[in-house]
Each structure stands twice: as C-alpha cells, then as structure tokens.
Amino acid sequence: MSAVDLTQFHKTFFEESLEGLDAMEAALLALDSGSTDTELVHTIFRAAHSIKGGAATFGFTDVAAFTHVAESLLEEVRSERRAVEAELIELLLRSVDCLRAMLARSSSGQPVADAESEALRAELVRLVSGEADATAVVAAATVAAVSGWEIGFSALPHLLQTGNDPLRLFRELQQLGRLEVVRAFLLDGAPQLADLDPSSCHLGWELRLHGDVARGDIDAVFDWLDGDCELTIKPLQAASSGNAVAATPQQAPAVVQPEAPAAGRPVRETAVASSEGGTIRVGIDKVDALINMMGELVITQSMLSDIGENFQLSKLEHLRDGLAQLERTTRELQESVMRIRMLPIGSVFNRFPRLVRDLERKLGKQVRLELHGEHTELDKTVMEKIGDPLVHLVRNAIDHGLEMPAQRKAAGKPETGMLKLNAYHEGGNIVVQISDDGAGLNRDAIVAKAQQRGLIQAGQELSDADVAELIFQPGFSTAAQATDLSGRGVGMDVVRRNVRDLGGTVSVRSISGKGSTFTIALPLTLAIIDGLATAIGSERYIVPLISIVESLRLRPETVRKIAGGGEVFHFRDEYVPIMRLHRAFACADAVTDIEQGIVVVVEDDGRRVGLLVDDLLGQQQAVVKSLEAHYQRVQGISGATILSDGSVALIVDVSGVVRLGQRRKAA
Amino acid sequence: MAGKRKTAPDGAHDHAAAAEVDTGRSEDALVVLPADCRMAAQAALKEELLGALKAGAIVLDGARVERTDTAALQMLVVFRRELDKCGGTLSWRGTSDALNEAAGVLGLVQILELPAIEPA
Numbered sequence: 083m084s085a086v087d088l089t090q091f092h093k094t095f096f097e098e099s100l101e102g103l104d105a106m107e108a109a110l111l112a113l114d115s116g117s118t119d120t121e122l123v124h125t126i127f128r129a130a131h132s133i134k135g136g137a138a139t140f141g142f143t144d145v146a147a148f149t150h151v152a153e154s155l156l157e158e159v160r161s162e163r164r165a166v167e168a169e170l171i172e173l174l175l176r177s178v179d180c181l182r183a184m185l186a187r188s189s190s191g192q193p194v195a196d197a198e199s200e201a202l203r204a205e206l207v208r209l210v211s212g213e214a215d216a217t218a219v220v221a222a223a224t225v226a227a228v229s230g231w232e233i234g235f236s237a238l239p240h241l242l243q244t245g246n247d248p249l250r251l252f253r254e255l256q257q258l259g260r261l262e263v264v265r266a267f268l269l270d271g272a273p274q275l276a277d278l279d280p281s282s283c284h285l286g287w288e289l290r291l292h293g294d295v296a297r298g299d300i301d302a303v304f305d306w307l308d309g310d311c312e313l314t315i316k317p318l319q320a321a322s323s324g325n326a327v328a329a330t331p332q333q334a335p336a337v338v339q340p341e342a343p344a345a346g347r348p349v350r351e352t353a354v355a356s357s358e359g360g361t362i363r364v365g366i367d368k369v370d371a372l373i374n375m376m377g378e379l380v381i382t383q384s385m386l387s388d389i390g391e392n393f394q395l396s397k398l399e400h401l402r403d404g405l406a407q408l409e410r411t412t413r414e415l416q417e418s419v420m421r422i423r424m425l426p427i428g429s430v431f432n433r434f435p436r437l438v439r440d441l442e443r444k445l446g447k448q449v450r451l452e453l454h455g456e457h458t459e460l461d462k463t464v465m466e467k468i469g470d471p472l473v474h475l476v477r478n479a480i481d482h483g484l485e486m487p488a489q490r491k492a493a494g495k496p497e498t499g500m501l502k503l504n505a506y507h508e509g510g511n512i513v514v515q516i517s518d519d520g521a522g523l524n525r526d527a528i529v530a531k532a533q534q535r536g537l538i539q540a541g542q543e544l545s546d547a548d549v550a551e552l553i554f555q556p557g558f559s560t561a562a563q564a565t566d567l568s569g570r571g572v573g574m575d576v577v578r579r580n581v582r583d584l585g586g587t588v589s590v591r592s593i594s595g596k597g598s599t600f601t602i603a604l605p606l607t608l609a610i611i612d613g614l615a616t617a618i619g620s621e622r623y624i625v626p627l628i629s630i631v632e633s634l635r636l637r638p639e640t641v642r643k644i645a646g647g648g649e650v651f652h653f654r655d656e657y658v659p660i661m662r663l664h665r666a667f668a669c670a671d672a673v674t675d676i677e678q679g680i681v682v683v684v685e686d687d688g689r690r691v692g693l694l695v696d697d698l699l700g701q702q703q704a705v706v707k708s709l710e711a712h713y714q715r716v717q718g719i720s721g722a723t724i725l726s727d728g729s730v731a732l733i734v735d736v737s738g739v740v741r742l743g744q745r746r747k748a749a
Numbered sequence: 750m751a752g753k754r755k756t757a758p759d760g761a762h763d764h765a766a767a768a769e770v771d772t773g774r775s776e777d778a779l780v781v782l783p784a785d786c787r788m789a790a791q792a793a794l795k796e797e798l799l800g801a802l803k804a805g806a807i808v809l810d811g812a813r814v815e816r817t818d819t820a821a822l823q824m825l826v827v828f829r830r831e832l833d834k835c836g837g838t839l840s841w842r843g844t845s846d847a848l849n850e851a852a853g854v855l856g857l858v859q860i861l862e863l864p865a866i867e868p869a
Contacts, residue, residue: 248855274827283820
C-alpha cells in the first residue's frame with residue numbers, strides 16, 4: 083500500500099465514533115425503558131460495528147478489541163440468542179462510558195486501555211463465551227459467533243438499475259470469508275431472450291459464506307439493497323434447526339437512518355481536546371441558502387460595476403436601487419452565515435436521559451424526564467459552554483428538588499417526580515428552563531444557612547426573591563448530607579458565573595411544595611451583540627444593550643460627592659456610583675461636566691453603575707472582534723467592532739466596569 | 750418471440766444479423782463478446798445472440814472480454830436456456846480471465862459451460 087496518511091482521518095473517526103456512542107446510549111436507554119423495538123438493537127449493533135471497523139482501520143487496536151467483544155455480545159442479542167436484560171443494558175452502558183473515555187485518551191495520544199477498560203472487557207468476554215469459561219479471556223476476543231452463514235439472495239428486476247451489481251456484492255462477501263455459490267438460477271418468470279431487458283435482473287443465488295464472519299458485516303454488504311432484492315440470512319449450522327433468523331433489508335434499513343437525527347450534533351465534552359477549533363456539521367439547506375445568497379451578491383455586484391463603468395447622472399436611481407439591494411443581500415448573507423453556527427440544543431439535551439437514569443438508581447427516586455424545544459437553535463460556542471451548567475441544574479433538581487417516592491406520596495403527589503427541560507427563543511435570547519415538581523426551595527433552611535454563613539443578619543426581612551438570590555452566593559449549599567452529586571458547595575454560584583460568562587442570566591422561581599423553575603437566558607450568539615453606541619470625546623464605545631437599565635441626564639442636585647473622590651446619584655431608591663468612562667479609558671476632549679453628559683445606568687449581577695458618556699449615538703448590532711486575538715487584553719473592554727464608517731469602536735465590558743465601580747463605592 | 754425453431758444447418762446464413770465469421774463447420778455460428786461486455790453493450794449482443802440461435806451450434810468467443818457484469822452473464826444464461834430448448838449446443842473458443850473470474854464469483858461457470866478452470 084502506498085503511504086496514505088491516515089491520521090488526517092482520525093478526527094472524523096473520533097467524531098463519528100462519539101456520535102455512534104451517543105446513538106448507542108440513546109437506544110440502550112430506550113430499551114431500558116421497556117421498548118421492544120428490534121430496530122434499537124440493530125442501531126446499537128451498527129454503532130458498535132462501525133466503531134470497531136474504524137478503530138481497526140486507524141490502528142486503535144485496544145478500542146477495536148473492546149468493541150469486538152461488545153459486538154459479539156450484541157450479535158447474540160440480535161440473533162435472539164440472548165435476552166435483553168437490565169443487567170446487560172447496564173453493562174453495555176458502562177461499555178459506552180468506557181469507550182468514550184478510551185476514545186478521549188486515544189485522541190490525546192495517551193495509552194488507551196486502562197485497568198477499568200480491561201476489567202470491563204473481561205466481563206464482556208465472560209458473558210459472550212458463557213459464564214463457565216472465564217479462562218478463555220484472550221482467546222474469546224477473537225471468538226467466532228458462527229462458523230458461517232447461509233444466504234439466499236434473489237434479485238428483484240430493478241436491482242441492476244440501482245447500480246447494485248451482484249458481482250460487486252459477491253466480491254465484497256469474498257472479502258469477508260470463503261464464498262461458496264451453492265446454486266445460481268434464473269428466477270421463475272425470467273423472460274425469453276428476445277424479451278429480455280438487459281437492465282433487469284432475474285437471477286437468484288443460494289450462497290454459503292464460510293468463516294468467522296459477523297452478521298453485521300454481511301448486513302453491511304447488503305445495506306443499500308433496501309427493497310431491491312429478497313434476502314435471507316441464516317447461521318450455517320442452525321440453518322436446518324428452524325430457529326434461523328430471516329431478515330429482509332427492509333427490516334434492517336440502511337445505516338444512514340439512525341444517524342439522520344444525529345446530524346449536526348457536535349462533539350461531546352469528552353472530546354474537548356479535539357473539538358477546539360473543530361468541525362461543524364451543517365445542514366445542506368443552510369449551505370444552499372448561502373449559495374443562493376452568494377448568487378444574488380454576484381448579480382448585484384455585476385449590476386453595480388456595470389453602472390460604474392459608464393456612469394451618468396441619469397443612472398443615479400439605478401445606483402441607489404443597486405446599493406439598497408446590496409445592503410439587503412449582505413444582511414441576508416450575514417444571517418445565513420450566522421445560521422451555520424446555529425445548532426439545535428437537542429444535542430445538549432440528549433445527554434440528560436442517561437444522567438437522569440443514573441441518578442434515579444443512585445438516589446432511589448423516580449423521575450420522569452420531559453424534553454421540550456430540542457430543535458431550538460443556538461450558537462455552537464454557547465452550546466458547548468452551556469452543557470455543564472445545565473447538568474448541574476438537573477442534578478440539583480433531582481438531588482435537592484424532587485422528594486423520595488414515599489415523601490411524595492405522603493404529600494399527595496404522584497410517586498414519580500417530573501423534571502422538565504424546555505428551550506425556546508425569546509427576543510434575541512434563547513431561554514432554557516429546568517423545572518421540577520418537587521418540594522421547592524426550603525426557605526427556612528436557606529435563611530438559617532445564610533445566617534450561619536454570615537450572609538444575612540438574624541431577623542432580616544427577606545422577600546422570596548431575596549431568598550432565591552441567596553442560593554447563588556459562593557459556598558452556599560443546604561444539602562443536609564453532601565452527596566457526591568451535589569452539595570459540595572460548588573454549586574449555584576459556579577452555574578451563575580458560567581452563564582454570566584456567556585452574557586446570560588440565571589434566575590429561579592420557587593413555590594414551596596410545588597416545585598422550582600430555573601430559567602437561563604442566553605444570547606443566541608456571542609459573535610454579534612446588540613449595543614448602544616455612545617460618544618466619549620472623539621471616540622466611540624459600545625455598551626451591550628442587555629445590561630442597560632436606563633439612560634438619563636442628571637440634574638446637579640441628585641449627584642453627591644462621597645469620601646475618596648467618588649460620586650453617586652440617587653436612582654430608584656438607591657445610590658448608584660458614577661463611573662466617568664472618559665477617566666477610566668483616558669479619553670481626551672470628553673465632556674467632564676456631569677450635567678452636560680448622559681449617564682447610562684448598567685446592571686450586572688444586581689449591582690448598578692452609572693456610566694458617564696458624552697452622547698448617545700444610537701442602537702446598533704456590533705460584530706464582536708476579539709481584542710485579545712488582535713491586540714491584548716484590556717481591562718474594562720470586552721472586544722472591539724468596526725463601525726459603518728470603518729472606524730473602530732470598543733465594546734464596554736459591563737461586569738468588569740461594574741466591579742471597578744463597586745470597588746470605588748466601597749472604598 | 751418464443752420457439753425460434755432450429756433451421757436446417759444449411760439455412761444458418763439466411764439471417765443478416767447472424768454472426769459474421771464462420772468457423773470451419775458451416776453450421777456453427779460465432780459470436781464474439783466485446784471487450785467491454787457490460788450492460789451498455791447488451792442490446793447489440795442480444796441481437797447477435799438472437800440471430801445466432803438459428804444456427805444449431807454456437808461458438809462464443811470471450812477471449813477479448815476485459816470487463817463484464819451480471820447483466821452480461823445473465824444474458825448468456827438466458828441465451829443458454831433458449832439454446833437448450835431448441836436443442837442447440839454451446840462451445841467456447843476462448844475465455845478471458847475477467848470473464849472466468851466473474852462467472853466464478855456468480856457461480857455461473859457450469860451453467861455457461863465455461864471451460865473448466867480453477868475457480869477464482
């Protein structure tokens with residue numbers, strides 16, 4: 083073989099394998115919840131099979147060996163020689179986890195097999211080779227499920243027209259094992275030579291394929307013949323015993339089908355190392371939309387250059403039309419490009435059935451998980467970062483929110499608790515809600531704990547909102563016992579910080595005895611923000627619209643000077659510090675008189691600061707360019723954007739500025 | 750068009766579409782399979798074979814075949830069946846490796862009476 087560099091395909095292999103594992107996991111969970119759909123078993127088998135194939139091709143022998151044993155086990159399930167039991171599903175789910183870890187290790191170049199994977203493999207081998215023969219661990223890795231297969235294959239007339247030539251199929255079978263043609267024959271009803279259409283097929287075969295061949299390998303050969311032939315496949319030695327498995331391709335559809343809903347799914351967290359700057363799967367419709375838009379752009383461009391070449395004043399109207407069209411197309415193009423980065427949140431939601439199942443077992447609770455709005459799309463970057471906070475909230479809801487079945491019964495609720503995840507678009511944001519019908523926040527426990535931690539004083543009056551706010555404080559956890567799931571004191575504050583890093587907010591509403599709802603609101607994308615353009619001296623600054631509470635011109639009497647040179651003003655029953663941006667950013671020629679300028683009140687994390695600017699220029703969308711990437715990190719600035727006149731405006735980092743302002747207030 | 754009767758040996762040449770070349774014996778019809786003996790070539794081949802059916806003994810020359818497919822081999826199988834019906838005989842003047850291999854894979858060596866070669 084020539085030296086083809088296989089490493090270039092590694093990333094694709096990892097991505098596809100992880101997707102396969104996702105599909106396997108989903109199917110296992112469906113089986114676990116009592117589904118008897120045989121297609122699920124096929125899905126699991128196919129996933130394992132393609133991972134094995136890929137791993138062997140790319141030289142990840144440990145992964146290949148592991149999946150081989152798992153595949154043998156699945157083969158037994160598929161041929162109905164082994165029943166689907168809870169224990170088996172558990173073992174296979176653990177295998178999925180183990181494979182994920184193995185893939186993560188291979189992608190980062192670490193040794194792939196470890197004690198855990200070896201132990202699990204031995205367990206699988208034991209199961210495959212029969213419990214009695216535990217010593218044959220190594221040999222069983224290459225164990226043959228059957229000594230061969232009997233294949234009955236009859237072409238339907240249109241087979242050849244689909245481009246599927248039996249000649250090629252049989253050659254593929256020959257790759258798998260020794261192919262014996264027991265009989266080849268013309269089917270009943272084959273026409274006379276004079277009437278024979280060369281493109282229609284009237285042949286049938288009885289074949290035997292000898293050797294250690296997995297059923298899945300044979301299926302793979304016939305995968306694309308769905309409805310083009312009649313096919314029976316039986317294990318060779320069982321061919322006469324009557325418990326043979328007959329399958330037509332209709333029952334074992336092409337591999338593409340189970341993968342279809344997984345299209346566009348991003349790589350899981352386990353592949354963080356490789357997903358940095360990774361690839362993205364884009365629906366063909368989105369690409370088509372882009373190409374359409376490109377076509378429009380080219381037309382407009384040629385029209386404009388036509389006008390430009392021999393311009394007369396009479397063509398001014400045409401020029402205007404052209405420019406308007408250019409603007410429209412550019413905007414649409416921008417939207418289309420942004421849409422490429424948008425992925426359905428379903429891929430994040432997909433990990434929850436497994437999580438919920440594991441937690442149910444661990445905690446002895448019963449949970450019904452409902453997922454809504456899986457098709458809601460959000461930016462890939464946001465999606466990758468929202469996973470962990472969501473996992474945390476789901477864990478919390480099950481661990482702290484939902485009660486034990488007995489307690490629920492006593493409270494007159496169904497024993498099975500309800501956990502609902504919902505995602506939808508609202509304005510320019512995506513909103514994700516995690517609601518449970520559990521006990522709700524325990525007000526007394528929270529207040530007691532807060533007092534104990536010195537977060538509030540005894541006897542302090544607190545509204546429900548204030549109490550809810552307390553759980554987001556660092557180091558706050560009310561779990562009576564710290565479980566390994568939650569209650570280690572790294573909880574809601576981390577969630578809030580993560581969400582805030584994405585420019586979003588998290589809040590909670592809780593009704594005692596009825597349950598709690600956590601609401602996360604996130605910007606759809608990090609790449610474009612809605613901002614308010616402001617002038618400071620000769621410079622332009624963008625303040626993110628999402629943080630702005632109000633903009634106002636202050637009257638002199640509302641401003642107070644405080645010790646240390648700071649200024650505050652009275653705003654809605656509180657004193658808000660004034661931050662002179664011209665001073666913070668050292669802008670020359672700026673308005674220094676507070677009455678002449680405008681104060682933009684911004685809020686971050688419940689804290690407010692008034693930013694003094696010269697003037698407001700208007701609202702606009704800003705495409706965020708990273709300052710760090712192009713220059714260096716600047717305190718108080720989160721990025722830059724290019725304005726319509728080509729000049730650069732800086733984007734104010736509101737939380738950074740607020741922290742600065744609060745420090746002044748405290749000083 | 751069933752039942753094309755075998756005509757008398759000396760009548761073998763009365764059809765224009767019949768095989769071009771005679772072998773030694775005048776009643777034999779020779780059909781040469783083309784190098785690219787695949788589906789696209791079958792319409793022409795079919796006409797030749799239909800014409801050849803009129804002769805009692807058919808000689809097929811497959812020595813030039815470089816590429817073939819199931820459609821081509823099926824055509825020969827159907828031809829063979831028809832030939833049997835009208836009592837004709839089939840012999841091969843030559844067979845290429847490609848033809849032998851394909852017939853071997855599809856298990857058609859015996860039906861087509863290909864010269865015995867170790868199957869691929």
